[in-house]
Amino acid sequence: MKILVINCGSSSLKFQLIDSVTEEALGKGLCERIGIDGSVINFTPAGKDKIVKEIPMPDHNKAIELVIEALTDPATGVVKALSEIDAVGHRIVHGGESFTKSVRIDDEVIRAIEEVSDLAPLHNPANLIGVRACQKAMPGVPMVAVFDTAFHQTMPEEAYLYGLPYSFYEKYKVRRYGFHGTSHAYVSKRAAEIIGKPYESLKTIVCHLGNGASISAVKNGKCIDTSMGLTPLEGLIMGTRSGDIDPAVIEYLNGRDGRDLKDIMNALNKQSGVFGLSGNLSSDFRDLEAGYNKGDAGATRAIMGFAYRVTKYIGSYAAAMDGVDCICFTAGVGENSPLVRSLVLKRLGFLGIRLDEAANDVHGKERTISTPDSAVRVMVVPTNEELAIARDTAALCA
Ligand code: ADP
Numbered sequence: 001m002k003i004l005v006i007n008c009g010s011s012s013l014k015f016q017l018i019d020s021v022t023e024e025a026l027g028k029g030l031c032e033r034i035g036i037d038g039s040v041i042n043f044t045p046a047g048k049d050k051i052v053k054e055i056p057m058p059d060h061n062k063a064i065e066l067v068i069e070a071l072t073d074p075a076t077g078v079v080k081a082l083s084e085i086d087a088v089g090h091r092i093v094h095g096g097e098s099f100t101k102s103v104r105i106d107d108e109v110i111r112a113i114e115e116v117s118d119l120a121p122l123h124n125p126a127n128l129i130g131v132r133a134c135q136k137a138m139p140g141v142p143m144v145a146v147f148d149t150a151f152h153q154t155m156p157e158e159a160y161l162y163g164l165p166y167s168f169y170e171k172y173k174v175r176r177y178g179f180h181g182t183s184h185a186y187v188s189k190r191a192a193e194i195i196g197k198p199y200e201s202l203k204t205i206v207c208h209l210g211n212g213a214s215i216s217a218v219k220n221g222k223c224i225d226t227s228m229g230l231t232p233l234e235g236l237i238m239g240t241r242s243g244d245i246d247p248a249v250i251e252y253l254n255g256r257d258g259r260d261l262k263d264i265m266n267a268l269n270k271q272s273g274v275f276g277l278s279g280n281l282s283s284d285f286r287d288l289e290a291g292y293n294k295g296d297a298g299a300t301r302a303i304m305g306f307a308y309r310v311t312k313y314i315g316s317y318a319a320a321m322d323g324v325d326c327i328c329f330t331a332g333v334g335e336n337s338p339l340v341r342s343l344v345l346k347r348l349g350f351l352g353i354r355l356d357e358a359a360n361d362v363h364g365k366e367r368t369i370s371t372p373d374s375a376v377r378v379m380v381v382p383t384n385e386e387l388a389i390a391r392d393t394a395a396l397c398a
Pocket of ligand 1: 209211283284332
């Protein structure tokens with residue numbers, strides 16, 4: 001089957017056409033600045049050069065129209081006709097407690113996604129705009145919703161409840177949900193395949209370290225804890241997000257230098273993390289590593305703080321699972337930063353972890369970076385959220 005994977009944001013739309021049999025991406029691209037001046041679509045057919053076109057996209061319907069044009073273009077497209085696209089898989093950020101796995105989209109599913117949109121007001125409505133635009137452009141083509149939160153729905157109550165009045169959960173559904181679930185599921189399953197042991201028999205910690213970063217504990221094939229919470233602000237120190245802080249910081253800052261709640265939340269989401277810690281040097285680890293290597297104090301502070309938080313979470317998840325067989329690093333930083341991996345792992349000798357420095361320094365694909373005598377297998381497993389979405393979509397539409 002040929003599956004179109006759509007990841008729709010409020011002003012952007014990422015797409016990829018995947019052959020579900022070969023699991024190859026036939027082409028991928030991005031529409032940017034939808035509804036804003038200077039809209040651009042770029043499309044890269046597999047093995048060919050990227051094509052960039054500046055075309056006005058007043059709304060997502062126009063963007064989908066251009067995606068279809070790009071995919072079916074007689075010269076540079078990757079399918080002859082729209083009818084070759086068998087199904088569409090949509091990334092949906094928040095499924096609340098309503099969705100524990102991917103589902104075929106129908107009117108009832110759309111209503112249920114709308115119902116939990118309060119929990120992700122920036123993301124879910126944008127995701128649904130993408131669904132509706134595809135339904136309009138491709139009537140009759142089956143569509144699937146794949147949720148960032150679904151994989152984490154197996155967390156037990158003790159992990160997902162905050163220490164708050166229980167009525168806050170009952171009335172408002174305030175609890176921990178977790179995100180990046182598609183990636184945590186894909187990487188933990190892939191790790192079991194690489195190790196050659198049943199998924200249901202392993203204790204795995206997945207460190208998804210990108211601009212947004214989260215970590216999860218997967219025990220016997222089920223997620224039992226993850227670092228993001230009600231929103232993606234909780235947990236690790238991220239590119240620009242604070243991660244865990246004392247909630248009283250918010251009240252303490254309120255009114256200082258004229259700050260109101262909106263300013264403070266904006267600071268926690270957009271000016272904090274390694275960006276804020278470094279003294280606004282950068283949120284990009286390539287810049288921070290360059291600074292660290294030159295002895296820059298801000299860059300060093302940010303990288304050490306980031307790595308320390310990851311180490312603490314790994315330690316706590318090893319405790320939560322009563323052991324750990326495998327630790328996986330994935331996403332932009334996890335896949336590409338030997339420095340961060342080594343700073344994290346060097347503190348975990350008490351778990352019997354032995355880092356293979358040479359393997360850690362090799363840039364490449366899937367690989368083991370622990371020594372053969374390490375008590376825990378440590379791996380780099382590049383994530384592939386689009387492929388995971390395509391697999392679920394194919395399975396539900398076959
Ligand atoms: P997201 O999907 O959350 O935007 P990614 O998983 O794409 O994030 O990760 C992006 C981050 O990965 C960048 O901000 C950058 O810090 C980091 N990164 C990418 N390449 C490298 C590299 N070679 N070395 C260190 N960090 C890198």
